[in-house]
Amino acid sequence: MDADATPAATDPHTSDAVIVVDHPLAHARLTTLRDRRTDNAAFRGALADLTQMLIYEALCGAAEDPVGIETPLVTTTGSRLATPPLLVPVLRAGLGMVEQAHAMIPESNVGFVGIARDEETHEPVPYLESLPTDLSRTPVFVLDPMLATGGSMVHTIGLLAGRGAVDVTAVCVVAAPEGIAALATCSPPVRLVTAAVDDGLDENAYIVPGLGDAGDRQFGPR
Numbered sequence: 001m002d003a004d005a006t007p008a009a010t011d012p013h014t015s016d017a018v019i020v021v022d023h024p025l026a027h028a029r030l031t032t033l034r035d036r037r038t039d040n041a042a043f044r045g046a047l048a049d050l051t052q053m054l055i056y057e058a059l060c061g062a063a064e065d066p067v068g069i070e071t072p073l074v075t076t077t078g079s080r081l082a083t084p085p086l087l088v089p090v091l092r093a094g095l096g097m098v099e100q101a102h103a104m105i106p107e108s109n110v111g112f113v114g115i116a117r118d119e120e121t122h123e124p125v126p127y128l129e130s131l132p133t134d135l136s137r138t139p140v141f142v143l144d145p146m147l148a149t150g151g152s153m154v155h156t157i158g159l160l161a162g163r164g165a166v167d168v169t170a171v172c173v174v175a176a177p178e179g180i181a182a183l184a185t186c187s188p189p190v191r192l193v194t195a196a197v198d199d200g201l202d203e204n205a206y207i208v209p210g211l212g213d214a215g216d217r218q219f220g221p222r
């Protein structure tokens with residue numbers, strides 16, 4: 001999959017790349033997610049599948065530790081992740097990504113952030129925070145399908161920065177250019193792994209073409 005992942009833009013803040021997973025299977029699952037006829041169950045299934053591809057890419061190049069093992073024939077050296085990332089789903093919509101991400105990295109711990117966007121102002125309204133106190137030595141993968149204005153992600157990065165995090169990756173299904181620009185203002189610098197950079201936002205700050213409300217499409221309207 002790495003061969004098909006292309007840097008779509010360069011973060012002017014840090015020169016970290018925005019990585020777009022550009023693969024036929026990712027395109028197919030994204031099409032299912034975008035299609036308004038997709039029901040909630042099929043939406044959750046496609047989101048789980050696509051999360052697997054995004055996590056696979058997000059871990060490309062991660063540090064590994066050697067592990068001595070015995071095959072049925074000889075003693076040899078294998079490897080394991082040196083520092084498994086903390087997984088942080090942003091509720092509600094990020095919940096649909098965490099099970100698959102955790103299945104791929106079972107040794108990871110999981111923290112939780114809850115944010116609901118104000119429908120009038122589009123500002124993030126935080127309602128839950130459950131994170132380890134010290135993240136100074138822990139890579140963090142923030143899981144949220146949608147990066148729209150970027151307000152929710154920027155708020156989450158602030159919570160992580162307050163706990164000393166320096167290695168943060170945003171794992172999103174769809175990103176708007178406005179959200180990417182907002183991420184570029186963050187400290188620590190944030191890497192973005194996504195399946196698509198869409199055209200922009202509409203008057204309600206929804207991503208266009210987008211896929212609608214990712215929380216409602218998984219769990220029903222609030």
Ligand code: PRP
Pocket residue numbers: 090091092093094115116117118122124144145146147148149150151152153179205213214215216
């Ligand atoms: C959605 C989405 C992000 C946020 C993105 O959540 O899951 O968290 O909006 O928008 P932003 O980039 O403009 O902040 P929402 O607030 O709809 O809550 P939900 O996940 O509970 O549906």
Ligand code: URA
Pocket residue numbers: 093146148205206207208210211212213214215
């Ligand atoms: N949140 C969503 O769920 N979808 C959007 O397009 C924007 C914010």
